Amino acid sequence: MIKLRNAMRGDSGVALVMAMGIALIGMTVAIIVVTAVVMASNDSGRDRVRTVEVHSAEAAIDATMAELQTGVPCAPSFSPASYGTGVTKTTVTVDIDYYDDSGAITCTGAVAPSTPTRAVITATSTANKTQVGAQPVRKVQSEVLLTPITNPGANAAIFSAAGFDPKSNFEVEPAITGESADVWIDTGSWECKGNSGSGGGKRTVGSVFVPAGNLTIDAACEIQGDVWVQNNLVVTGNAYDAPITGTSGNVTVRSGTFTLGKAIEIPGAAKLGGAAPSGLTAVGGITANLGAAAIPTLSSVGLPQLEWNAATRNVWVSEGFTIKDAAALGNLQKDSWGGSGGSAQACGSWSMKNGDTAVQLPTGENVFDLTSCGAIDIKKAEFELHGDTAFIVNGISAITTTLKFYTTDVDAVTGELVPHKVWIIVPYSTGGGISSQSTSFEVVSPVSAFVYAPGTIDLNPHGDFRGQIYGGVVAPKNKFTMDYTFVGVPGVDLAEGTSAIIGYDVELVNKHEVS
Structure with a gap:
């Protein structure tokens, strides 16, 4: 019995030990499970944050590429920016490194100091809330090619050095579909106000540039094109529902304000130095409050100074033109209109009578130098061109009935009329203008004209007009319809000074995560 009791006493407490062991194992398993759950939860939270970070970094890259279409800022306007909410809220900062053909460009101010050809955009996104464990950071990088877009200064259908003052309804459109018939108002302003009740209004199938007004x-x-205004742009409450249209229809207001009298939508993008007006929507997006310094400027350049002197005569001669004097023109007029011929007729009043025929201008390229005359008075005159022809005059005091240029030359192969050019140039130093009171000033296709005067040009082309007009003040009268085609002037760069970068074509090379 004693041995049995001793044996039983030796096993006492085993069950307790076993229970404690099992409890310990259970606690260990529980700790492991809880730890795994906590770790999984933390990992899941970090993954959610990392996902938000990579998406926000990619969005910042895309937003920066959109801003690069309108300029080259040292940093995008929105950086740094916050994305998301709560525990997944992140902050993205964007760095832009610019390069040109010579290498890296140091960018320390508002915009890049030169014209870059490519950029490397780096967007770094970090979590606002400190995460358990390693702090997640996602960095996305993209390389883009930048091609400057300049305004088409040489394509100006109308260049008016001091304001623009059309007296009635008019329409300016390109003779070739797809080109832009632009209006450049070098200084001063323009109130584009039409009269829909008299058979139309004012319409330009091209862009309007106002670099100083x-x-x-x-x-x-x-x-129907882009609008670029240095100072204020006002769209009144009684404007057309869609006053700015076309395939692009971008609007830039650099240093002034954009005011709307009614809500409008533009088909392109709005780039504004100041605030966006209430009621403005833009298919291409609105970038506002950039400040004038962030928008490449257009500057007044002054009317190109076309002179007639020994140097310019030599330029025309080198281009294949023959210089003829007033007497030569007078003799041609005599053949068609009668009269005495010579300089007196060319310098007098040009007046066709009933039964007279158009003056047959010579073949080849010719310049008629009429600077020995005073201002020409034109009652009625028609000219048939058989080659490119220029008239250098001190001014045209009046066109009272008709001034018409056309051609009958036919291409033997195509059977179509042969294009010719005509120039009417009042030298800059004379200060003269061109005054028209006629009901017909016609330049009939495929003839195209370049009309130039440092004074006021108040042509009254109640009919076809094809070409370009450059003047001190361009003030067309009556109903004005103009088909733009580039004519130019021998030896003169009409676009000098007017071509400025107004944006960039942004081409994506690559986009990838770097960390």
């Missing part, structure tokens, strides 16, 4: 778009005015 204001633009007001009023009733029955439509601009």
